[in-house]
Amino acid sequence: MYDQKIQEGFFYMMLYGAVAMMSLMASCYLLFRRANAIAPEITSPVRLRRWTAAFFACIALAHVWYLPTYFFSSSDDRMLGYLIAGLLDCMTVIPLLIVILFTMLQDRRRPLWPVCAMVMPLILGRAWCIATRSEDLLLVLFGYFTLMSIALVIYIVRATRQYGRWLRDNYADLEHKEVWQSFVLLAVILMTFAVYSFDRGGLVYEYAMEVNVIILICYLLWRVETLSDLSISQPQSLPEDLSSPAKQESSVRQKDLTIDIRPLLQRYCIDKQLYLQHDLSLFQLAKAIGTNRFYLSQYLSSQGMNFNAYINDLRINHFLSLYREAIAAQRHFTAQQLSLESGFRNYRTFSSAFKRKTEQSVTVWMKNEGLGQS
Numbered sequence: 388m389y390d391q392k393i394q395e396g397f398f399y400m401m402l403y404g405a406v407a408m409m410s411l412m413a414s415c416y417l418l419f420r421r422a423n424a425i426a427p428e429i430t431s432p433v434r435l436r437r438w439t440a441a442f443f444a445c446i447a448l449a450h451v452w453y454l455p456t457y458f459f460s461s462s463d464d465r466m467l468g469y470l471i472a473g474l475l476d477c478m479t480v481i482p483l484l485i486v487i488l489f490t491m492l493q494d495r496r497r498p499l500w501p502v503c504a505m506v507m508p509l510i511l512g513r514a515w516c517i518a519t520r521s522e523d524l525l526l527v528l529f530g531y532f533t534l535m536s537i538a539l540v541i542y543i544v545r546a547t548r549q550y551g552r553w554l555r556d557n558y559a560d561l562e563h564k565e566v567w568q569s570f571v572l573l574a575v576i577l578m579t580f581a582v583y584s585f586d587r588g589g590l591v592y593e594y595a596m597e598v599n600v601i602i603l604i605c606y607l608l609w610r611v612e613t614l615s616d617l618s619i620s621q622p623q624s625l626p627e628d629l630s631s632p633a634k635q636e637s638s639v640r641q642k643d644l645t646i647d648i649r650p651l652l653q654r655y656c657i658d659k660q661l662y663l664q665h666d667l668s669l670f671q672l673a674k675a676i677g678t679n680r681f682y683l684s685q686y687l688s689s690q691g692m693n694f695n696a697y698i699n700d701l702r703i704n705h706f707l708s709l710y711r712e713a714i715a716a717q718r719h720f721t722a723q724q725l726s727l728e729s730g731f732r733n734y735r736t737f738s739s740a741f742k743r744k745t746e747q748s749v750t751v752w753m754k755n756e757g758l759g760q761s
Contacts, residue, residue, distance in 0.1 A: 399594060400457075402594070402597050403454075403597060404450075406450065406597050406601060407450035408447075409601065409604055410443045410444070410446040410447035410450070410600070411443070411444065411447040413607075413608055414440045414441070414443035414447065415440075417436045417439055417440035417443065417608075417611065418436075418437070418440045423612040425608065425609060425612035425613060426563070426612050426613045429612065429613060429614070430615065430616045431611050431612055431613075431614055431615070431616055432493065432611075432614065432616040432617075432618070433616070434490050435487070435491060435611055435614065438483065438486050438487050438490050439611050442480070442483040442484060442487060442607070443604065443607075445480050445483055446480065446600060446603075446604070448475075449472070449475065449476060452471070452472045453468075453469075453472045455468050456469055463520070466520075466522065467517065467520060470513060470516050470517045470520075470522070471517060473513055474510065474514060474517060477506055477509040477510050477513055481506055482502045482505075482506045485502050485505070485539065486499055487607070488543060489502070491610070491614065492566065493550075493616075493617040493618065494550050494553040494554075505535055505539070508528075508531055509528055509531065509532060509535075512524050512527070512528040512531070513528070516528075547566065547567045552693075554695070555693045555694065555695040555696070556669065556684060556695070557668055557669040557670070557680075557694060558666070558667075558668050558669070558694070558695060559662070559667040559695055559698035559699070559730075560666050560667070560731075560732055560736070561736070562733065562736065563613055563614060563615040564615055566610075566614065647678075648678065648682065648683065651676035651677065652676060654676075655675050656675065656676065656701070660705070661675060662701040662702055662730055663702070663729070664730070665730065665732060667698060668694075669683060669684060669694045699740040699744070702729045702730040702731060702737075702740070703729070703737075703740060703744050705728075705729040706725050706726060706728075706729040709725045709728060709729065710722075710725055722734070722749050722750075722753065726738075737749075
């Protein structure tokens, strides 16, 4: 039995060291590699890469400052070691994970001082426990952390909904831009770290925590590398004949948006099929028709739609035209092929947009259309 415990402890320490090295390598990768290995065609946000690299570095360091607790023979020394390691977690790992959540939302740069304010009671409480060598305050700190996590989740849910509206108001294509699914997993991981910091289990629990860290590292690497940097998507160039065509012919007046903008959209977006351009943004379309984002956004809002819905409607209309042309010419085609020719990046996005517009799936619509033509 004793030999079995030694063997189990040996295997655990091997995993412990491997996870620490994995964290350190992930940190170095994000700091020093410029191009993405997971999604080479995407440029990820620099701030997000740096904050995530710092988080990975702290995960590696956490394996260092928790290490002595496994070798202390005295229960008092082990308790003190856990308290100190938990304090360091509260100063580094937990706030950095919250900062990563904030940084994923790219609609605006959020101040980071609230993060410090949130974790300061945890830091002071842990410091008090260390000074008094007592765990009496840990239950109170865990209660505070639970309330803080609930408040953070509520804030993140609201911020993510606002972020989703901002994306739809400014971008035609949402691929590699949405982040709502990230917060579900990261919120669970944050709570797991909290339980780990405030409570201790057996060896099975320790194994589970290391597996949790591996999942976290892999997921964050994927998330960072597949999230587009929206700060560089605005200045993308348009075709030369669309860069500023309307400025010489018309100046948009704020008082009469409907009269001014409608013909400009018809001429420079619809007639020239600008909506087929991938990653078209509100900024680019406003530049093409000779106005600014505010006026164009106001006009679309007055029509009861956002930018994403406007462009997707044009693309779906284009799909319908291609479909009917292919049917008339008796040419072989697939719905996926026509959707790509209509400006959509993938069939899933097209299918969702098509169903919202027609209240039918693509398959059902094509079947009904075929029956109508027969």
